Amino acid sequence: MSTLKVANPTSRDIADIAGVSQATVSRALRNSPLVRKETRERIHEIAKELNYFVNRNAAGLRTHQSNTIALLLFDETGGADAQINPFFLSMLGYISRAAARRGYDVLISLQQLTNDWHIEYQASHRADGLILLGYGDYLSYREKLAALSAANTRFIIWGPILKNHGGHTFGCDNENGGFQATRHLLDIGRERIAFLGQTSRRSPEFSARHQGYVEALASAGKAPDPALKVDAHNLEDLGYQAAQQLIESGANFDAVFAVTDVIAIGAMRALQDAGVSVPEDVSVVGFDDMPLAAHVTPALTTVRQDIRLAAEGLVGGIVGLIEDEPVESTLMAPKLVVRQSCGGQAR
Amino acid sequence: MSTLKVANPTSRDIADIAGVSQATVSRALRNSPLVRKETRERIHEIAKELNYFVNRNAAGLRTHQSNTIALLLFDETGGADAQINPFFLSMLGYISRAAARRGYDVLISLQQLTNDWHIEYQASHRADGLILLGYGDYLSYREKLAALSAANTRFIIWGPILKNHGGHTFGCDNENGGFQATRHLLDIGRERIAFLGQTSRRSPEFSARHQGYVEALASAGKAPDPALKVDAHNLEDLGYQAAQQLIESGANFDAVFAVTDVIAIGAMRALQDAGVSVPEDVSVVGFDDMPLAAHVTPALTTVRQDIRLAAEGLVGGIVGLIEDEPVESTLMAPKLVVRQSCGGQAR
């Protein structure tokens, strides 16, 4: 077959070479059953030879679709310096794969150049729907979410199921995770379990983990002791300080449930620095199973969220919304990963 | 101002409301100086009120631009299960920010659905240019890169400067990094420095680090001892095995330069398990400064690549190529980060 090379071929060029109409080329490339098989194959061959790909702008303009999902990470740091939450970052890989499997590209955005930037993605036809990460604190984002709903934007949020915000969510059952962690500590015989971490309404995930902690205690006929609860934001040094504070308070405790691995790791360091042995004197459990968790000494028992499942759920959800299928907000169950920081085995 | 709300407004809707032509709306929204100031402002107001955003498909079709950069991560793992290289992942955040600052969106892709998928991004007008991560092994990718060049695709590769592949690169001066690491070990008085890591042509970064190692030795009048070189792929367990093998060989060594932190951490564990004290008996240096490096015991001395600078360089490079400015392939200098795994201070 002699096909002249064309610099930026269009469906018209293919049509000319194949001796058919441009419409037929378009149909053939979309594998329409309307086109005779031989014609279709011939057209595919020519397209391949010319390195032709459908112009997405033109197709998108016609069909009002972009086959693209925008992934908006709320940038907690605000600045350009800090690292992005590694949990979200690793989710991103799975999201991209899951989206590709369903024929969608993924556009990422970490910044808020304008106030409406989240609306802009869909309104400008760059994306058919949005996945929001880091919007857990719905008190701050309520307005943004309401604006998204008002603009008829399709979006799904990673986070807890919330009422009255008009959006779909996919999240981790943090309450269940907090329950599992605490129940494990009880099962290995711990009696006085401290809780380290922030639980304001601004961090609903953490509050849910605390709720699970309370319920596990209740399941053992215990009430939470306020003296064993220390607030700490999600930084290692603050975990260190929280544990230090707990020790200095003279409170009597034999276990720590930290609301994140980062806090747990800081707390373990504080305990060790104070001569408290982990896990002999005090058992420690974290939450997240970050890569570091397996590497600290002793290796940290923690609660793992299945990142891949999370990505799958978010992508499945947003694609469902885009394709007008029914979508339910869902929570997935986390899993306790037992390592050395707790000592004894569950009885 | 009484503006009826329109579901999916177009520039025509704005024009009707403003009582001007659609062309004027288009000019006003692009802030053309051709439009009278008052007219322009009125149009912007109406657009804002209607939640109007320019349809990117239509604009892109007209201008043949997408204002989008595609970020292609070569997926070393091949499968859907494994995690993505965390180094690339954290680069991604900075890339997204740097691109946004220049008015570009970032499309990410981790998979090779088709053989031409990297060409497809630009040919389909989804992206104006590509950033390639994980293509360091140019022996395998030579064909792909040649195809990209042939297709007149604009792309920049994270990696070493290479001849004859017709692409631009931005990378880390790994040779210099290897030199710094080894020179530091020499400066603190180490005499017999082992090298752990793979150095085939398939991993040019690692080979460059080894080259720097050799040069540093030469600068001290030493030749590399083949008995002190053990191959190891970039996994912690393989680093462990490599160090174990070195110990069992009976070779005499007082320092280890591992080609990555992951290998270094595995090696430290092997040394400690064998009763060899780090840093008293053996100094260890890694490469990458991954987050874990500061957390292992003893904290790992390593060579840090400035991820933010790397992202800035890659984005600057590809935007330069897109906007037809001259772009030079560049190497940036890494930086030695001294921690506890080496012991003594440089004299």
Added chain:
DNA sequence: CTGAAAGCGCTTACAG
């Protein structure tokens, strides 16, 4: 099974 034609929503050269 195929073609001619309309039209998606912009941008911009041309004319005033």
Added chain:
DNA sequence: CTGAAAGCGCTTACAG
């Protein structure tokens, strides 16, 4: 400073 018009490259209803 503004408007009428062409045209970017597709998809798809309509007609055959």
